[in-house]
Amino acid sequence: MWNKLKRPLQAVLLLAVVGLCLWAILPIQQKIHLGLDLQGGVRVLLELQPTDTVKTITPDIQGQVEQVVQNRVNGLGVAEPVITRVGTNRLLVELPAAKDPDEVERQLKEAAVLDFKIIPPQVDARIQRDKAYANNPNGAYKDSGPIVYSGADLKGAQAAYGQAGEPQINFQTKDPKKFGDLTQKHMGQLLGIFLDKKFVSAATIEGVITDSGLIHGSFTEDDVTRIANELNAGALPVPETIIEKDEVGPILGKEDLQKSLVAAAIGLLLVLVFMGVVYRLPGVLADIALIVYVVALLALLSIAHAVLTLPGIAGFVLSIGMAVDANVLIFERLKEELWSGKSLRSATKIGFARAFSSVFDSHFTTIVGAGVLFLLGTGTVKGFAYTLFWGTAFSLITAVFITRFFMDVIVENDVVTSHRAYGA
Amino acid sequence: MFFRRLNWNVVGWFNTVSYISYAIIALGVAAMVYHLATTGSALRLGLSFTGGTDITVTYKQSVTREQIAGALAGIGVADAQINTLSKPGDVGTPRWTIETQKDFGNNSAPLKSALASVAPIDTGQVSVSTVGPSLSHEYLLNAIKALVIAIAIQFLYIAFRFGWNYIFGLVTVIALVRDSAMMIGIYAIADKRVDDAFLAAVLTVIGYSVMDTIVILDRIRENVKLMAGQKFDTIVNTSILQTMTRSVNTLATVVVTLVALLALGGASLQNFAFALLVGICSGGYHSIFYSAPLVAKLQNAQRARATARGTLLEPPRTKAEARLQAAKAAGAPAADRDAILAARKARKERERMATQRNGGPVRYKKRRPDSPLSAVGVAEPALDHEYEQLGDEHELETEHEHEHDLAAEHLDPLDAQNAGQHDLDYELGHEEIHLNLDAVEAPHYTPPAAPAQSDAPTGEAPK
Numbered sequence: 001m002w003n004k005l006k007r008p009l010q011a012v013l014l015l016a017v018v019g020l021c022l023w024a025i026l027p028i029q030q031k032i033h034l035g036l037d038l039q040g041g042v043r044v045l046l047e048l049q050p051t052d053t054v055k056t057i058t059p060d061i062q063g064q065v066e067q068v069v070q071n072r073v074n075g076l077g078v079a080e081p082v083i084t085r086v087g088t089n090r091l092l093v094e095l096p097a098a099k100d101p102d103e104v105e106r107q108l109k110e111a112a113v114l115d116f117k118i119i120p121p122q123v124d125a126r127i128q129r130d131k132a133y134a135n136n137p138n139g140a141y142k143d144s145g146p147i148v149y150s151g152a153d154l155k156g157a158q159a160a161y162g163q164a165g166e167p168q169i170n171f172q173t174k175d176p177k178k179f180g181d182l183t184q185k186h187m188g189q190l191l192g193i194f195l196d197k198k199f200v201s202a203a204t205i206e207g208v209i210t211d212s213g214l215i216h217g218s219f220t221e222d223d224v225t226r227i228a229n230e231l232n233a234g235a236l237p238v239p240e241t242i243i244e245k246d247e248v249g250p251i252l253g254k255e256d257l258q259k260s261l262v263a264a265a266i267g268l269l270l271v272l273v274f275m276g277v278v279y280r281l282p283g284v285l286a287d288i289a290l291i292v293y294v295v296a297l298l299a300l301l302s303i304a305h306a307v308l309t310l311p312g313i314a315g316f317v318l319s320i321g322m323a324v325d326a327n328v329l330i331f332e333r334l335k336e337e338l339w340s341g342k343s344l345r346s347a348t349k350i351g352f353a354r355a356f357s358s359v360f361d362s363h364f365t366t367i368v369g370a371g372v373l374f375l376l377g378t379g380t381v382k383g384f385a386y387t388l389f390w391g392t393a394f395s396l397i398t399a400v401f402i403t404r405f406f407m408d409v410i411v412e413n414d415v416v417t418s419h420r421a422y423g424a
Numbered sequence: 425m426f427f428r429r430l431n432w433n434v435v436g437w438f439n440t441v442s443y444i445s446y447a448i449i450a451l452g453v454a455a456m457v458y459h460l461a462t463t464g465s466a467l468r469l470g471l472s473f474t475g476g477t478d479i480t481v482t483y484k485q486s487v488t489r490e491q492i493a494g495a496l497a498g499i500g501v502a503d504a505q506i507n508t509l510s511k512p513g514d515v516g517t518p519r520w521t522i523e524t525q526k527d528f529g530n531n532s533a534p535l536k537s538a539l540a541s542v543a544p545i546d547t548g549q550v551s552v553s554t555v556g557p558s559l560s561h562e563y564l565l566n567a568i569k570a571l572v573i574a575i576a577i578q579f580l581y582i583a584f585r586f587g588w589n590y591i592f593g594l595v596t597v598i599a600l601v602r603d604s605a606m607m608i609g610i611y612a613i614a615d616k617r618v619d620d621a622f623l624a625a626v627l628t629v630i631g632y633s634v635m636d637t638i639v640i641l642d643r644i645r646e647n648v649k650l651m652a653g654q655k656f657d658t659i660v661n662t663s664i665l666q667t668m669t670r671s672v673n674t675l676a677t678v679v680v681t682l683v684a685l686l687a688l689g690g691a692s693l694q695n696f697a698f699a700l701l702v703g704i705c706s707g708g709y710h711s712i713f714y715s716a717p718l719v720a721k722l723q724n725a726q727r728a729r730a731t732a733r734g735t736l737l738e739p740p741r742t743k744a745e746a747r748l749q750a751a752k753a754a755g756a757p758a759a760d761r762d763a764i765l766a767a768r769k770a771r772k773e774r775e776r777m778a779t780q781r782n783g784g785p786v787r788y789k790k791r792r793p794d795s796p797l798s799a800v801g802v803a804e805p806a807l808d809h810e811y812e813q814l815g816d817e818h819e820l821e822t823e824h825e826h827e828h829d830l831a832a833e834h835l836d837p838l839d840a841q842n843a844g845q846h847d848l849d850y851e852l853g854h855e856e857i858h859l860n861l862d863a864v865e866a867p868h869y870t871p872p873a874a875p876a877q878s879d880a881p882t883g884e885a886p887k
Contacts, residue, residue, distance in 0.1 A: 037692075040548075045559070101552070102533045109530060242529040243556035251548035252480065259690035266688060267681035274677055311621070314693055317685055318628065318700065321678035328677070329639065332670040358642055361585065362635035368577045369631035376570040378472050378563050378620040384696075388628065 007412070010405055018292055021299035031302040035309030035383060038257040040250030041096035042104050045379070046240040048089045054238050057089040064237050066091055071233030072107050090243075092379075101247045103226075109240055110196060112230035114151025116182075117144040119192035119202050127199055137197035144192055148182050149173075150235075157231035159224040160214070167224040168216040171231065176210035183209045193217075195227065244379065260313040267317045268294065275324055279331045281421040285406040286327035286399065293323055293398035297391050309383035315370075319391025325362050326399035330355040335423050344419070348411050352404055363396045427668035434664045435657045438717040445602060445706075445714065452609020459612065467612055470619025471553065473567070475560035476525035479535065482549035486518045487542050495538045501526055509691055519549070521691075529554035567623045574627050575600060578634045585638065586645075591722045596637045599707075599715040603633045606706040607699065621696040629703030632678070636671060636711035643667045644719060656727075660720040664712060675708040 025031050036043045048057045048065055062085055069091060073081040082094040098104050119127070123143045126133055133139040155172040162168045173179045183191075183205050192202040193215050201217035219227070272290065275283035297316065301308055308316075334351030342350065367389060374385035410416055456466040471478045489506050496504045504524040528535045532552055539545060555563070579597055586592040604626055611618055643663040651659050679701065686697040 047556075047558075102536065105530070105532065241556065242554070243559040245529045245532070245552065245554045247532075247550070247552040249546075249548045249550040251546070252482075252551050255549075256690050256692055259688055260685075260693060263684045263688035263690075263693070267684035270680040270684060271677050274673075274680060278673060310692055311624070311696070314685060314689070314696055317681050318678070321681040322632070324677045325635075325674045328670055328673045332667075332673075336666075358639045361638045361642075364581065365578060365635040365638070366628070366631040368581065369574055369627040372570050372574040372577070373624055373627050376566045376573070377624060378566075381620045381624045384621075384624050 007405075007409055011409075014292075014402065014405065018295065021292075021295045024299040024302045025295065028298070032298060033301075033305065033307045034253075034257065035307040035312065036094055036096055036246065036253075037248050037310045037380070038253045038308065039096055040248050040253040041094065042098045042101045043095075043244075043246045043379070044093045044104070044108060044242055045086065045244035046091045046093065046108060047243045048091070049239045049241060051238055057238065059088060061237055062088065062091070065240070068234045068236050069093060069108060072229060075229035075233060076104065076107060078104075091240075097250070103222075105242065105245070107226060107230070109242065110226075110230055110236075112151065112227070112233070113196055113235045114154070114231060115141075115147045115194045115197070116149035117141075117147055117192045117194060118186050119144045119190040121190070124190055124192075124202060127202070134199035140192075140199045141194050141197040144194075148186070148191075149179060151231055152235060153178070154231055157228040159221070159228045162214075162216055166216065167219045167221045168214050169219075169224050169228050169231070170212065170214050172212045173210070179213075180208050180210040183207070246380070256310055260310055264313055264317045264320075268320050271320055271324055275327065279327070279423050281410070281416055282327070282331045282334065282403070282407060282423070285410075286324060286331070286403050288406065289327070289398045289402040290320065290323060292402055293391075293395050294320070296394050296398065297387070300390055300394070301387075306386060307383070308387075309380065311380055311384035312387045315384040315387035316391060319388050319395060322362070322366060322392060323395030323399055326355075326359040326395065327403055329358050329362070330400070330403070331423065338419050338422060344411050344417060344422070348407050352400070352407075356400065359396070359400060363392050366392045427665055427672070430665060432665065433661060434713060435661045435717040435720050437713060438721060441709075441713040441717070445606060445710065449602075449605050449609045452605070452612045455609070455612040455615075459615070467608065467618045468615055469564075470617040470622070471523065471555050471560075472620040473560055473564045473618070474525050475527055475555050475557035476523065477528040477532070477535065477552065477554045478521070478523050479539070479553075480519065480521045480549075480551045481539050482519045482546045483542070484544045484546055487520075491542045492520060492522065492539065495542045496522065496524070498541075499534050499538045501535075527554055527556050528552075529556055563620060567620070570623065570627060571604070574630055578630060582634065582638070586641070591719055591726070592641050592645075595641070595715050595718050595722065596634055598718065599637050599710050600630050600633055602710055602714070603629055603703060603707045606710075607703045610702050610706075611699070616698065617695060619695070622699045625696060625699035625703055628700060629707050632704055633707030633711060636674070636707055637715045639670065640664060640667050640711060640716045641719065644716065656723050657720045660716055664716045668712060671708060671712050675704065678704050 046065075046069070048062065050057055054061060066083060066085060070081075070083055073083065073093065073095065076095075076098075078095045078098050080096055082092075084092045084094075086092050093108060095104060119140075120143070123140055127140050130139075153174045155174045157169055157171040160168055160170045187205055187208075189205060190202050191205050193200045201215055203216075215227075268290075272287045275286050275290075277283070279286065297319075300306070330351055333355040334347055337347035337351050337354075338344070370385045370389035370392065374382055374389055377385055416422075459468070460466045489508070492506050493504065496502075496506075501524050503526070504522050507521050507523075509519045509521065522539075532554065536545075536550070536552075575597070578600060579593065582593050582596045607622075607626055607629065608618075611622065616622075640663060643666055644660055647659045647663045647666075648656075651662065682697050682701045682704065685693055686701060689697055
């Protein structure tokens with residue numbers, strides 16, 4: 001009973017798996033996500049720097065920064081931003097289709113710490129004369145009085161235009177009483193506004209301000225939009241530095257994608273032809289298994305929401321070459337068994353059984369290399385390690401079991417009995 | 425197929441092969457010394473290990489290298505390597521790559537505007553990658569860590585796979601170190617950039633090389649049983665020729681895909697494909713022509729050493745025989761005989777169990793008469809002769825003693841061995857003797873279910 005049903009059941013299972021895989025990857029443009037290096041975009045690795053006040057970067061701080069970065073990126077209006085925590089003090093920001101990479105860089109990095117300080121008249125005089133002094137954190141910022149109000153106490157900020165049409169920033173306070181008391185106390189004095197410890201503007205307090213105010217300075221339109229966005233997103237609790245950045249123009253990415261896909265297709269084709277020519281019937285069966293393998297690996301990428309990167313394609317192509325190694329081992333063994341005078345059936349059985357330990361070795365050693373690389377490699381190399389790792393693992397299944405299934409069906413039913421067809 | 429019919433003496437080529445790889449590695453070292461003297465760094469480390477900025481720009485009109493260098497000097501970049509991908513006379517847009525060790529990650533705007541000051545830039549075809557100095561140190565450390573971990577895991581796996589066989593383990597590790605050395609050497613000679621992609625290639629090649637070597641070593645191990653009694657060199661040579669088709673075909677499939685990548689994959693993949701190509705070819709070459717013959721060399725050396733020690737202890741005959749004689753002389757043969765009989769009984773029991781479990785010995789017996797392996801073995805008398813001339817006398821001596829042992833009918837050497845009377849030969853790696861004797865004794869153990877010789881082509885004389 002079982003023997004009769006075994007092969008049809010296996011065939012159904014195989015078809016079902018292939019069908020599922022095809023369903024997972026079609027239409028391919030929508031299901032397979034491309035990495036930033038292939039579709040263009042910006043990838044930035046930020047490292048949070050400890051300061052005098054924040055000595056160690058705790059997961060809490062990392063979370064706060066992540067939130068701020070998230071807000072700022074959303075403010076940029078970039079599609080599908082991905083922000084990931086890396087280690088305890090890093091953030092990976094991936095922005096596909098970022099229009100202006102330099103703008104992204106500025107937005108991500110600016111601490112956007114807004115401080116209100118009372119500026120003494122002599123400091124103001126020097127600010128007017130000396131621009132470098134105004135921008136120096138150890139200059140105007142240091143010489144002014146203590147912080148009387150800070151950006152963290154703002155409720156919101158908007159880009160706006162002044163009476164003369166000049167760009168300015170409107171803000172609302174979170175604590176109207178505090179701001180009211182402050183303006184009352186310092187009435188007639190100069191209230192200076194510092195952004196990231198650089199002087200922005202100053203105005204004489206002429207009345208009690210409670211819930212809203214405005215900042216004007218020598219801003220451009222872009223500046224006010226950016227600063228308003230940053231103020232709304234919140235100030236960064238600690239400064240960040242960009243320790244790694246990859247920026248790829250969309251045309252360049254597309255070009256790389258096309259070239260590597262052509263290379264992959266030609267590589268695959270050459271391997272298919274090679275196997276067919278050298279191993280004949282089993283080679284063709286292995287080719288079918290190889291195609292199943294390609295579909296299965298793409299399905300994995302689609303289901304796991306992994307992105308296909310350029311090094312990933314390289315790993316994929318390499319794994320195609322390695323995937324057939326299992327078949328080469330098995331078919332060489334099969335030929336040997338046929339030469340030693342065994343029947344086709346026993347040669348098939350023994351060929352697969354005896355080659356298995358070598359096949360397993362070959363896959364295991366490759367998987368070890370790919371696994372280590374995935375754990376310790378750089379960001380770009382991880383994509384290579386990922387496809388090579390899963391590719392090798394999958395090919396163990398396709399090259400051994402699927403080829404085996406086809407071979408068994410053909411051999412058991414005496415479809416092709418000539419030993420020549422098996423390369424022997 | 426093709427390779428197994430060749431009458432190549434691969435083992436005999438060992439010296440030539442090792443000189444070739446030594447020469448390449450020596451050239452690589454020389455190139456590294458030269459680079460160290462001229463540039464201060466033995467290898468041209470890539471961006472990921474030195475930190476810095478790598479930018480590709482595409483101009484809308486053609487510009488010269490001097491113009492770009494001038495613009496870069498204006499922002500204090502003096503170390504830039506400026507290369508163009510478009511060949512002279514190319515009608516395509518002039519694309520340039522600029523590498524500098526200055527980190528523009530936090531402030532790439534000045535770099536871009538400096539480049540844009542030369543001529544208008546197509547912003548869709550710009551790519552910038554930067555790695556900060558702290559991160560590059562981390563990457564370099566991780567790279568070294570990854571190499572050490574990968575080699576350690578491969579080593580453990582080999583040890584597990586070959587049951588702590590000292591020679592096989594050593595050979596595989598030597599092959600793997602040698603492949604890494606070859607890759608680094610060739611990179612030094614070609615003055616190519618060693619970056620994270622190179623590391624990925626080295627790790628992949630290590631896996632590949634170990635796998636390739638294991639396949640051949642496996643075959644040697646199998647043939648040691650099948651071809652018991654033959655010279656070890658012959659066994660190794662036969663194994664190499666038998667697995668060569670497989671090695672070459674696997675190499676071919678991988679090389680074919682890599683060449684496709686190298687030729688068509690675009691600039692960003694070329695460095696990577698080149699590293700893999702060099703490494704995989706080196707791995708294939710070494711596993712066939714270096715590692716396997718090295719097994720024979722090491723085995724012979726080990727045997728020679730052991731024989732030298734053994735000869736001093738027992739000059740005329742084997743230890744077992746000498747012990748038996750000594751026992752006879754002492755007038756107490758019964759004890760030995762009992763021990764031998766007990767050992768024989770135990771061995772038969774063990775073999776019966778083994779046969780039931782996996783039919784191990786049966787398949788050797790079955791394969792013997794018509795196996796092409798024996799044909800190759802017989803066809804090598806010249807080889808044997810050559811090696812006997814080369815080999816040292818101690819080794820020769822043991823061979824003859826061994827034959828004598830086998831000829832002795834009054835006492836089963838295997839039983840002597842199992843009774844611990846034969847440990848010298850045991851130590852020399854002759855434990856497979858019993859498999860040879862199986863051929864004579866096997867009929868007792870052949871299960872009736874095993875297919876008879878019906879499949880065998882008739883008319884082929886058994887060896």
